[in-house]
Amino acid sequence: MPPEGASSALGLDRVQRWLQAVIVHPGCVADALASAEARVEVPTKAIEEVVRPSWSLTAVERVEVYHGMYLLRMVEALESDFPAVRHFLGEEAFAELVRDYVERYPSRSYTLNRLGDHLPQFFAEEVDRPDAAFLHDLARAELAATEVFDEEPSPVLEAEALRRVPQLALAQARLRPIDALRLLELRHTVVGHLEAAKHGRPAPRPRRRRSHLAVYRRDYTVLRREMTGDEYGMLSALVAGQPLGEAIGAAALRLRAARREETVFRWFRSWVAEGLFSAIDCEPEAARGSQPGMTAASRMG
């Protein structure tokens, strides 16, 4: 039962709960003031017992200033991290998305930088939305970029260090990825949309086709690499800690191409050159005898 008047025991906690409930309400300010969350603290008609009118604005209009700025701030934060989602949806639909998103996943952090962490999850929950599956993929790609942007720097495994690993140890060696690396397997192509947003071109129509991306950071610049499913499979296996020899063997078996070994080695050299690994761990006993995959692995450096 809401109190009859507001002023009787209007402590700081009630004032704050009330103002926040009004500000973050997704509807207009009149709906916000009449919402159950607001009325439980301050009856709608008692607003002037809480907020004074000014020489130029009513109490409601003064609250409306804060109410309007809240959504603008959330839109601004999310469009800077998800420019391709914003580009695809357009201004109005993006603002509606943000209104719904922050109602379900409001900021609980001291930083706005992680406001969009749940956006892919949000789209996954939007089962009735026809573009949800595509937007889920697009949001994953953009979220990955924000994550690698902020990751701690890692040392980078140089090709020279790889060459110093004894050949006998290579097959059982495991590679450690840099922290600023995310591997994405997607149900749609998204690179065209990322590029369209970057260059201000019209967004293409969503296309359902499996695609694979590595999103990573090199020299404080966020980069991405489109990969085939086979390349993604081998890189994922290495990132998951599979020994080098096993990963190479499995990848080579999957490839149908005549020059499959060359393809695998080209991928690997390229990953090392891009700085995707931070270290290589060798088991000392592996160096004592010949191991499966050793010959192939020894060509990696």
Add this chain to the structure above:
Amino acid sequence: MSRNRWDHPDLGLGVGLRTAHFAHILSQRPELGFFEVLTENFLDTGGRPLFVLDQIAERYPIVMHGVSLSIGSTDPLDFDYLRKVKDLARRTKAAWVSDHVCWTGVLGRNTHDLLPLPYTEAALRHTAERVKAVQEFLERPVVLENPSTYLEFTPSAMSEWEFIGRLAEEADCGLLLDVNNVYVSAFNHGYDAHEYIDAIPVDRVCQYHLAGHTHKGTHILDTHSDHVVQEVWELFGHAVQRTGPRATLLEWDASIPPFEVVHAEVLKAAAWREREVSRAA
């Protein structure tokens, strides 16, 4: 004129460090007294912002300015956040750490707005106790900025300047006097900006902020998106006559122009400061 209570140095003229100006600052090394960094932008990153900040901190004094301390909130203080603030202050050798007299959320939420407090005795006691706890944790005095506000609470029992002045005395903290905010709030609430400035305890003022705003006719929004208006320059001059020279920072956070434009505004602030200080001497 007097020094501030902690003998914080007059760092001269500074600007807020913004991503758009990183390249210019690193390559041109502009003549400035200090940079102010938005604390939260550097707390959870090991990426380029921190890499750039480390380089800038080697060449310029740094002051940290936060927006999520939420010192007036009825939610518990966030000591995880404060630990990170303390670590960043050590890393950058920050001359001081500031935030706002406001609250940003309750019930675990953050609205990311600097929301006004009712200026009551209870709110004053509550906020002063929290300031003391924060200062004890950070092992340094904090500096709090007067907010720009768009509403006043009916239960308020004192003016904003009385609240802020008493808060500084009771919690023994410093003040960051944002002259544009005084102007904005004075317009919005219909009070005298000079009366506000004259009531601020001089020895608590560690820093000034200057910025542009957006006039909506019925109210002014503190948007940091334009040049400082003449009335704010004059108010700044009036304040400097009282306090003497204090570190003075120009904020420009929206529609950010090339660094040269911001720097030209800083030079204008330097001229105002010099003229008013010599006039008061």
